[in-house]
Amino acid sequence: MLIRLRTLTVATTLCATSLLAAPHAFAEVEPGGWQSVSPTYTVQERGCGQVDGLTFRLTCSTASGDQRAERRYATYTGGTRQFEGHFRITSLSGTRISLKQTFNDSAPGPYFMLAVERGGRLYAVHGGATLSNAGTVGATVRVNTVHQVGVEHRTYINGSLKHTYASPDGSFYDKFGAYRTNSGSGQATVEWSNIRFWRK
Numbered sequence: 001m002l003i004r005l006r007t008l009t010v011a012t013t014l015c016a017t018s019l020l021a022a023p024h025a026f027a028e029v030e031p032g033g034w035q036s037v038s039p040t041y042t043v044q045e046r047g048c049g050q051v052d053g054l055t056f057r058l059t060c061s062t063a064s065g066d067q068r069a070e071r072r073y074a075t076y077t078g079g080t081r082q083f084e085g086h087f088r089i090t091s092l093s094g095t096r097i098s099l100k101q102t103f104n105d106s107a108p109g110p111y112f113m114l115a116v117e118r119g120g121r122l123y124a125v126h127g128g129a130t131l132s133n134a135g136t137v138g139a140t141v142r143v144n145t146v147h148q149v150g151v152e153h154r155t156y157i158n159g160s161l162k163h164t165y166a167s168p169d170g171s172f173y174d175k176f177g178a179y180r181t182n183s184g185s186g187q188a189t190v191e192w193s194n195i196r197f198w199r200k
Contacts, residue, residue: 014124014166018194019073021072026121027193028084028144028196028198029082029144029146029156029159029161030082030086030146030154033200034082034146034198034199034200035071035198035199036196036197036198036200037197037198037200038072039073039074039076039174039197040074041071041072041073041074042071042072043070043072043079044068044070044071044072044104044177045068045069046063046066046067046068046177047060047062047065047066047067047068047180048060048067049068049069049070049178049179050069050179050187051069051070051071051177054106054191054192054193054195055139055189055190055191055192056069056070056177056178056190056191056192057069057141057178057187057188057189057190058094058186058187058188058189059186059187060185061093061094061185061186062180062185063180063184063185063189065180066102066180067179067180067186068090068177068178068179068180069177069178069179070101070175070176070177070178070179071175071176071177072103072173072175073171073172073174073175073197075105075171075172076149076171076172076173076199077149077170077172078149078150078169079148079149079169079199079200080144080146080147080148080199080200081146081147081149081151081172081174081197081199082143082144082145082146082147082198082199083100083143083144083176083195083196083197083199084142084143084192084194084196084198085092085100085108085142085143085144085174085176085192085193085194085196086140086141086143086192086194087099087100087140087141087143087190087191087192087193087197088138088139088140088141088190088191088193089116089135089136089138089139089188089189089191090137090189090190090191091136091137091187091188091189092116092118092137092187092188092189092194093105093186093187093188094118094180094184094185094186094187094188095116095117095119095184095185096115096116096117096120096180096181096183096184096185097115097116097177097178097179097180097181097184097186097188097190098113098114098115098125098178098179098180098181098184099108099115099116099122099135099143099177099178099179099190100113100114100143100145100174100175100176101106101113101174101175101177101179102145102147102153102174103113103173103174104170104171104172105118105170105171105172105173106168106169106170106171106172107127107170108144110125110126110153111126111153111172112124112126112128112153112165113125113161113181114131114143114155115181115184117138118133118148119133120135120136120137120139121133121135122134122135122141122157124155124163124165125181126158126165130165130184131155131162131163131165132157132158132162133136134157134158140161141157141158142156142157142158143155143156143157144156144159144176145174147167147172148167149167149169149172150167150168150169151167151172152164152165152166153165153166153167174197175191176195178189178190180198
């Protein structure tokens with residue numbers, strides 16, 4: 001009986017540990033009616049931007065020019081789309097680096113940009129609203145964006161709704177990586193993981 005109890009205790013401990021160590025085990029936010037999709041993408045490297053799989057680097061500290069290392073996903077029009085990804089900033093000697101964008105292909109131009117300042121503040125570039133202070137070096141952060149085209153764009157950080165933004169009609173696409181904002185500068189290294197997309 002003592003051996004069986006010890007085995008049960010060890011199994012319970014291992015199970016609890018594995019649950020705590022699995023950030024990729026999350027599903028979409030706002031559940032109900034989502035269909036998983038796999039949009040195509042292209043890699044964008046400009047200036048001192050470098051992409052190696054899901055690691056995105058800005059290797060220079062310049063505060064001018066087009067410095068980007070990103071994935072640009074296929075354009076969508078209409079309906080509701082959801083993006084999910086986890087990022088971990090492994091180094092940030094620069095500041096005000098865009099991490100995730102929803103780009104308006106009809107305007108054209110950035111429609112929503114989630115960026116990070118040195119120290120970990122995550123903010124919306126347009127309007128400047130603070131979404132979270134979770135973006136510190138070494139921390140893993142989960143990002144979900146839900147976009148109802150023509151209605152609203154919602155951003156979740158670690159599963160909590162942090163930002164809403166009215167949406168026009170038109171064509172849009174998702175981008176993520178590391179991109180110097182107009183007021184920002186490198187250097188930065190960002191690792192992304194567990195990228196998923198849905199639609200309904």
